[in-house]
Amino acid sequence: MSPADQPQSLYAARVPIFPRRVHGFFRNLKWWIMAITLGIYYVTPWIRWDRGPDMPDQAVLVDLASRRFYFFFIEIWPHEFYFVGGLLVMAGIGLFLFTSALGRVWCGYSCPQTVWTDLFILVERWIEGDRNARVRLHQARWSPRKVRLRLSKWAVWLLIALATGGAWVFYFTDAPTLARDLAGFQAPSVAYVTIVILTATTFVLGGFMREQVCIYMCPWPRIQAAMMDADTLTVAYREWRGEPRGKHRKGAEADALGDCIDCMACVNVCPMGIDIRDGQQMECITCALCIDACDDVMERIGKPRGLIDYLALSDAPREMAGEPPRPVWTHVLRPRTILYTAIWAAFGLALLYALFMRTDLGLTVSPVRNPTFVVQSDGSVRNIYDVRLRNMAGNARLLRIGVTSATPLDIELEGSSGSAAVEVPANATLLQRVYVTATPSSPAASGDSTPLTLWVEDANGGTRALRDTSFNGRNTR
Amino acid sequence: MSDDRNVSGNKVDQVTGTETTGHSWDGIEELNTPLPRWWLWTFYATIIWALIYTIAYPAWPLVTGATAGVMGWSTRANVAADIVAHEARNEDLVTALLDADMVTLQQNADLNRYAVARGAAVFRAHCSQCHGSGAAGAKGYPNLLDDDWLWGGSMEEIIYTVRHGIRNETDADARYSQMPAFGEILEKDQIGDVVEYVMALSGEDHDAQRAAAGAEIFADNCASCHGESGQGDREQGAPNLADAIWLYGGDRATLTETVTNARFGVMPAWGQRLSEEDVRAVAAYVHALGGGE
Numbered sequence: 001m002s003p004a005d006q007p008q009s010l011y012a013a014r015v016p017i018f019p020r021r022v023h024g025f026f027r028n029l030k031w032w033i034m035a036i037t038l039g040i041y042y043v044t045p046w047i048r049w050d051r052g053p054d055m056p057d058q059a060v061l062v063d064l065a066s067r068r069f070y071f072f073f074i075e076i077w078p079h080e081f082y083f084v085g086g087l088l089v090m091a092g093i094g095l096f097l098f099t100s101a102l103g104r105v106w107c108g109y110s111c112p113q114t115v116w117t118d119l120f121i122l123v124e125r126w127i128e129g130d131r132n133a134r135v136r137l138h139q140a141r142w143s144p145r146k147v148r149l150r151l152s153k154w155a156v157w158l159l160i161a162l163a164t165g166g167a168w169v170f171y172f173t174d175a176p177t178l179a180r181d182l183a184g185f186q187a188p189s190v191a192y193v194t195i196v197i198l199t200a201t202t203f204v205l206g207g208f209m210r211e212q213v214c215i216y217m218c219p220w221p222r223i224q225a226a227m228m229d230a231d232t233l234t235v236a237y238r239e240w241r242g243e244p245r246g247k248h249r250k251g252a253e254a255d256a257l258g259d260c261i262d263c264m265a266c267v268n269v270c271p272m273g274i275d276i277r278d279g280q281q282m283e284c285i286t287c288a289l290c291i292d293a294c295d296d297v298m299e300r301i302g303k304p305r306g307l308i309d310y311l312a313l314s315d316a317p318r319e320m321a322g323e324p325p326r327p328v329w330t331h332v333l334r335p336r337t338i339l340y341t342a343i344w345a346a347f348g349l350a351l352l353y354a355l356f357m358r359t360d361l362g363l364t365v366s367p368v369r370n371p372t373f374v375v376q377s378d379g380s381v382r383n384i385y386d387v388r389l390r391n392m393a394g395n396a397r398l399l400r401i402g403v404t405s406a407t408p409l410d411i412e413l414e415g416s417s418g419s420a421a422v423e424v425p426a427n428a429t430l431l432q433r434v435y436v437t438a439t440p441s442s443p444a445a446s447g448d449s450t451p452l453t454l455w456v457e458d459a460n461g462g463t464r465a466l467r468d469t470s471f472n473g474r475n476t477r
Numbered sequence: 478m479s480d481d482r483n484v485s486g487n488k489v490d491q492v493t494g495t496e497t498t499g500h501s502w503d504g505i506e507e508l509n510t511p512l513p514r515w516w517l518w519t520f521y522a523t524i525i526w527a528l529i530y531t532i533a534y535p536a537w538p539l540v541t542g543a544t545a546g547v548m549g550w551s552t553r554a555n556v557a558a559d560i561v562a563h564e565a566r567n568e569d570l571v572t573a574l575l576d577a578d579m580v581t582l583q584q585n586a587d588l589n590r591y592a593v594a595r596g597a598a599v600f601r602a603h604c605s606q607c608h609g610s611g612a613a614g615a616k617g618y619p620n621l622l623d624d625d626w627l628w629g630g631s632m633e634e635i636i637y638t639v640r641h642g643i644r645n646e647t648d649a650d651a652r653y654s655q656m657p658a659f660g661e662i663l664e665k666d667q668i669g670d671v672v673e674y675v676m677a678l679s680g681e682d683h684d685a686q687r688a689a690a691g692a693e694i695f696a697d698n699c700a701s702c703h704g705e706s707g708q709g710d711r712e713q714g715a716p717n718l719a720d721a722i723w724l725y726g727g728d729r730a731t732l733t734e735t736v737t738n739a740r741f742g743v744m745p746a747w748g749q750r751l752s753e754e755d756v757r758a759v760a761a762y763v764h765a766l767g768g769g770e
Contacts, residue, residue, distance in 0.1 A: 012511035209515075216513060370611030374767065377625040379721035384622070384767060414765060415583050435767055440721070 014212060016138060017273035019121055020131035020265075024292025033109050034118055042163070045170035049073075052394050055427070062172050068427075074355065077392065079362065086351045090344055097340035099227035101332045102310075103234035107220065108287035113213050116164065116206040117271065120157055127153045131268055157207045158199070165198030211272045215283055225282065230314040231331045235286045237266075237277045237308050240320040245277075248301065259303050266290035266308055276308055361399070362390030362429075363456045363465040373472040379440035383471050387432045389456055391424035398423050398459040403436055405452035407444040409471065410437045421459050436471060447473040567591075571754050579632045582761055589761065596762025599755045603747065612766050617725055617742055622767045625722040627714045628652055630770040636760040640748030643714070648746035654714035659698065660737035667694050672732045678707040678719045679727065 049059035049072060056063065061070040069076035069084070076083050098105050107114060128134050128149050140146055169191045170178060181187035182195075205213050214221060228234065242260030260277070267275045269290060272283045276290050294308040315325040368384040376382055391397050400421040403411045411420055414433035424430045434454070438444035450473065455466035481489045487496045488506070496509040531537060535551050537544040545551075570591045582589050601610065607618045614620035619627065628638055641650045659668060674691030676683040696705070702715040709717035716724060724742075725735055748756060763769070 010511055011514040011517045013514045212513065212515070216516075368611070370609070371613035371620075371622070374613070374620065374622045375721055376623055377717065377720035377722050382623075382767070414767065415589075433765075433767070 015273060017211060017271065018131045018134045018138070018268075019271045019289070020268040020293075021125060022269040022289050022293045022296070024289075024295060026288035026292050030109060030118065030287065030289075034115050037110055037112075037115055038119075042167050045167065045175040051075075055394060056174060058174055060171065061174075064172060075392070077362070077390065079364070079390070080358070083351060083354070086347055086354075090347050090351075093340055093344045093347065095224075096227050097337060097344060099224045100229070100232055100340060101337050102286075103228055103232050104221070104224050104284070104286045107214065107224070107285035111220075111285075113205060113218070114285065114287065116160070116202060117210050119160060120206040120210075121271065123156045123160070124153055127156065154207070157203055161199040161202035161206070162195070164202045165195040165200075168198050169194050211283065214272065214285060221282055229336070231312050231334055233310045233312055233328070233331055234280070235276060235284060235288055235291060235308065236280065236311050236313065236316075238306070238311070238319065239277065240316070242277070242307050259298070259307050261297065261301060263297055265293040265297050269293040280313075359463045359465060360392040361456065361458065361463050361465045362388075362392060363454070363467050364388045365454050365467040365469050367469055367472075372476050373474065375474065376437070379445075380437050381440075381445040381472075381474055382435055382437045385434045385436065385454060385469065387434050387454065387456075389422070389424050389430045389432060391426065391428055391430075394426050396423060396425045399456050400459045401432070401434060401454065401456050403452055403454055404466075405444070405450060405471070407438065407442055407450060409444060409452060410439075411435070412437070438471065438473070443473075444471055445473050446475065448475050448477065449473065574754050574757055577757075579636065579757060579760065582632070583765075589765075592758045592761035593765050595755070596758035596760070596765075599751065599759040600762050603751065604759065607744075612763070617740070619724060620722070620768075621763050623722060624768050624770070625717065625720060626711065626768070626770070627709075627716055627724075629711050630764075630768055632760060632764050632769070635763050635769070636756060638744070639751075639756050639760055639763075640746065642746035643742060643744040645743055645746055647749065651746055652714055654702075655741070656702070656715075656739040658737065658739040663694065663698065663736075667691075668733060668736050671695055671699065671736055672729060675707065675718050675732060675736075676727070676729070679721065681727065 044060050045058065047059035048057050049070070050057055051070070056070060058070065059072050061068075063070065067078045074083075095106055124134065128137055137146060137149065166182075169182075173191075178187055178191065182191065209217075237260075239258075242258040244256070244258055245260035245262040246257045248257065248261050266277070267290075269292070270276070271287065271289070272285060274281050274283045276284065288310065291308050291310070295305040298305050298307055311319075311325065312331045314331075319325055364387070366386045366388075368386060372383075374382045374384070387401065389399055389401075391399065398421050401411065401413060402420060403409050412435040413420055413422060414435065416422060422430065422432055436452070438450075444450040450471040451468065452471050453466050453468050455464050457464035481491055483489050483496065487509075488499055489495070490497050490506065490508055493508060497506045498509045500507045532544070533547055533550050535543050535546040570588065573585075573588050574592055574595075577585065577588060577592075582592060600608075600612065604612075608614050608621055609618070612621040619625075624630070626634070628634055628643075638652060641648045641652060643652050644654070645651045659671075663671070670687045670691035671694050672691070673683045673687040674689075674695050677685070677688040677691075695703075695707070699707075702713055703709055703718050704715075707718035709715045709719075723731075725731055725740055747759075751759070
């Protein structure tokens with residue numbers, strides 16, 4: 001490790017990593033996932049969705065100013081934020097599920113840090129060449145050629161970073177309008193600030209920090225490590241097949257060697273800069289590029305593929321003893337993954353139920369507790385309720401408010417004499433004070449607490465929303 | 478737990494080959510794993526940032542004060558600018574509130590909402606000490622949520638009461654009523670009879686015989702202000718004695734004390750302390766509480 005003859009510094013410089021180009025199944029899979037995830041990210045804000053007049057026609061829109069979240073046919077109001085919470089829980093449990101079955105597939109394939117770093121490395125290879133050329137360039141003195149290559153690489157990185165930061169802001173307002181405003185320097189300053197911040201972080205994290213983000217900054221590797229066990233399919237080296245490693249030459253000594261020819265292909269392609277033959281390591285993001293590299297070499301030297309492979313560590317003793325590994329499904333289907341799937345599905349079904357059971361009329365009731373009741377001059381007792389009416393429909397509606405209870409109670413709306421109906425504008429909430437009164441001699445007036453139900457309904461018919469609450473009489477404790 | 482040492486004489490852990498710090502707890506030694514260098518640079522950067530920041534903003538303590546900062550940056554100035562900006566934004570609403578006909582204020586939804594919200598803030602700051610944060614009042618302090626008003630509950634009456642106050646010496650237009658202390662005028666028995674009569678007026682349990690005697694004393698001494706049937710008189714601020722609401726309490730002992738010594742509630746003249754828009758706003762708020770007429 002560190003040279004023993006030097007006093008060790010308290011601070012270590014990054015050891016530069018120059019991943020070599022690789023071909024194979026997993027590399028192709030990663031290209032596809034990169035194309036799909038980046039495509040979704042860049043295209044989504046531009047999808048249109050007709051919601052009618054005076055409503056945004058963007059399919060996915062986080063409207064922070066009016067506190068609405070639009071997702072295709074779904075419109076989330078602030079009080080329905082449990083949908084977002086539920087989706088986050090599902091994302092978390094989904095991560096547990098995939099990690100316990102397939103290891104750190106999230107890290108290796110779909111984490112934004114991985115996707116953008118992969119893209120940046122691709123650019124780097126196009127401009128500066130593959131691993132050996134990059135190592136030479138890194139070690140070379142500054143020359144006009146090095147300056148030219150470096151500047152063009154950074155310029156392309158910066159363009160990608162700008163496109164990344166630029167795409168993010170389109171999720172928060174009408175995309176075509178914002179694009180026009182951005183081009184004409186008319187957009188709100190928060191848009192420019194966001195773009196600058198995200199451009200800078202993408203440029204630095206994807207271009208320069210790369211694997212250091214995973215090793216030093218990201219909490220997931222630690223959490224994911226706790227999600228894995230011996231049955232998890234993870235990238236591993238079949239050391240019982242590969243060792244002792246060594247260069248294959250003709251002659252008797254080659255027979256004593258394992259399949260690993262110590263060509264370092266697996267190390268050279270690793271974006272995390274580790275040697276998978278050292279065993280399971282915290283740094284490994286299971287991107288499987290070492291599998292592609294090794295399989296390529298195994299094919300060329302006429303040995304079976306899979307010296308480095310996705311395998312469950314619990315199979316290692318069987319394979320060492322020369323037995324075939326257990327089928328993959330026995331590793332994937334086990335109580336742990338089934339439990340995760342069940343919890344994940346339960347959340348999904350609950351959210352779907354909530355989604356299709358909700359009405360376009362909402363009501364929350366907060367009884368005024370200061371004071372708990374008011375005695376009127378004729379001896380009747382009045383309770384006050386602050387009622388929040390939500391008209392989630394696209395048109396203004398006249399909403400009628402009423403009270404249902406075992407004892408007769410009168411209802412009156414603050415500010416509207418006589419009428420117990422109030423007009424709520426389209427797609428809006430209205431706070432309305434409601435007075436409920438019990439006559440002097442009624443049991444509700446002289447008693448303790450009487451249950452009652454406040455309801456609201458469209459005056460032209462339709463669904464009714466109701467809330468149970470209580471009425472405080474003169475003897476309320 | 479190894480005694481291996483490298484050339485510079487530091488202990489080295491056998492398993493990892495990393496230097497140790499030499500610290501040992503229960504036989505476990507701490508590895509001296511170096512921190513990444515960017516971490517160090519970030520640390521230096523924060524120090525430099527802190528220096529720049531404390532120079533730009535007022536921060537460094539001096540003998541008689543503190544550095545003033547550069548380029549006029551200060552969080553106090555920012556707050557003051559924010560307040561000015563907010564006031565400028567509300568200028569139109571304030572003008573509209575000053576011009577508004579308060580009786581029909583409720584028909585102007587936006588302005589009414591602004592007035593009630595502003596009034597609620599004024600109420601919490603200036604009125605809640607006596608009338609309670611929920612405006613429910615207390616003994617001797619009127620409940621503003623009910624339908625009983627000593628001086629009237631219309632918008633104009635509320636504005637007048639807020640502006641001039643009750644029984645104060647600071648405002649010549651203050652509403653003024655005074656009940657004599659009948660302990661100096663009537664005999665103890667007579668006061669007892671009047672109390673029984675007043676309790677009869679509001680339908681409480683009473684001694685019918687004494688109440689009948691009290692009716693005569695009431696007609697002679699009390700009816701001029703409280704009315705023939707005890708219904709009160711808003712012109713004079715005389716409370717209605719025939720309803721279910723008592724400002725100081727409706728039991729026998731409290732009524733006896735009220736008749737004997739009289740009461741003298743005071744409210745400041747807020748027109749001298751609050752701006753005209755605040756007076757109007759707080760009146761709108763009180764009117765909207767549920768008792769407004």
